[in-house]
Amino acid sequence: MFRPDNLAPARPEQALAIAFQQGELISDLRSAQGCLLPLDLIGEAAWIVIREQFLGYWHEQACYALEIDPAIDLDPMRFTRGNLYQILGQQEDAVFNLVGRAAQLLAWEKEHQFCGSCGRPTELDSAERAMRCRHCRSFNYPRISPCIIVLVTRGEELLLARNTNFPYEMYSTLAGFIEAGETPEETLIREVREEVSLEVCNIRYFRSQSWPFPNQLMLGFFADYAGGDIVCDLTEIADAQWFHYRDLPTVPPAHSVAGQLIRHQVALLTQQHT
Structure with missing residues (x-):
C-alpha cells in the first residue's frame, strides 16, 4: 500500500500531495480521498510551496508532503484545514500513518534549517533522508x-x-x-x-x-x-x-x-x- 522511498522520480505522473498550511492539514471537500490531493491541483490552484518532502509511493503513485505559503487564501467552499487528531479514526490506519509521516518530516526540515554544530545553513541530502551541513559535514536525521x-x-x-x-x-x-x-x-x-x-x-x-x-x-x-x-x-x-x-x-x-x-x-x- 505504502512504499517508502527517499529518491523522488524525475517526472512523476499522477502524483499525490499531502499539504499543510501553518501546521494544519488541508483536505478537499470534493474528493473522496480527502487529504490525498492530486499534485496537479497545487499548480492549478497557484499555491506557493515553501517546503517539500518526497515520502514514497502510495499504491505506486509518487507522494509528496508539502507546506504552502500561510498567506494563501484557501477556497472555503472546497478546502478545510484541521489538525491530525481530527482524522484519527476517520481515515484508515495506513492513511493516518502516511499523513503523520508527512507532518513529522516537514516539521523536522523546518526545525533543522541550521546546523546545531556550527550554525551554518543546512540542506536536504540527495542520497538519504537527512539535513546536511556542507561546512562541517554533519548530518541531522528525522527525530523519533x-x-x-x-x-x-x-x-x-x-x-x-x-x-x-x-x-x-x-x-x-x-x-x-x-x-x-x-x-x-x-x-x-x-x-x-x-x-x-x-x-x-x-x-x-x-x-x-x-x-x-x-x-x-x-x-x-x-x-x-x-x-x-x-x-x-x-x-x-x-x-x-x-x-x-x-x-x-x-x-x-x-x-x-x-x-x-x-x-x-x-x-x-x-x-x-x-
Whole structure:
C-alpha cells in the first residue's frame, strides 16, 4: 500500500500531495480521498510551496508532503484545514500513518534549517533522508522520540489514570519517554513508580505505534501489579484508580495503542469468564 522511498522520480505522473498550511492539514471537500490531493491541483490552484518532502509511493503513485505559503487564501467552499487528531479514526490506519509521516518530516526540515554544530545553513541530502551541513559535514536525521505505554493489571482490575492535560474526563494507560541509557522495561518500571508509586512485574510487550504528536514511537506493554498504594504525582496525574474491566470510564479510542491495550485486556478477561 505504502512504499517508502527517499529518491523522488524525475517526472512523476499522477502524483499525490499531502499539504499543510501553518501546521494544519488541508483536505478537499470534493474528493473522496480527502487529504490525498492530486499534485496537479497545487499548480492549478497557484499555491506557493515553501517546503517539500518526497515520502514514497502510495499504491505506486509518487507522494509528496508539502507546506504552502500561510498567506494563501484557501477556497472555503472546497478546502478545510484541521489538525491530525481530527482524522484519527476517520481515515484508515495506513492513511493516518502516511499523513503523520508527512507532518513529522516537514516539521523536522523546518526545525533543522541550521546546523546545531556550527550554525551554518543546512540542506536536504540527495542520497538519504537527512539535513546536511556542507561546512562541517554533519548530518541531522528525522527525530523519533521512543515512549513506553503500559496497562497495569491486578486480577480483573485495570489501572487507569487521567493526565492533568486531558481536556475532558478520559482515563488512559500510563506512558513516558525513554531516557538516555534506559531500556524500555527500565523506563516502564520508573514511570509507574514516579507517576503512581506502584511496583510492577511480569512485563510483556504488546505492540508499537507511530504517534505523530509530535514524533513519538509508542511501545505498548502489559505489566502486573506487584505492590504499593496509588499516590499520584499531581504535576502529571490528576487521578488514578483501579477499575473493574466491566465498569470502565471513558477511555481512548481503539485507533490508539492505549485503546488497543485496554480492549485487548477486556476481551481476554471476558473470554475467561464466559
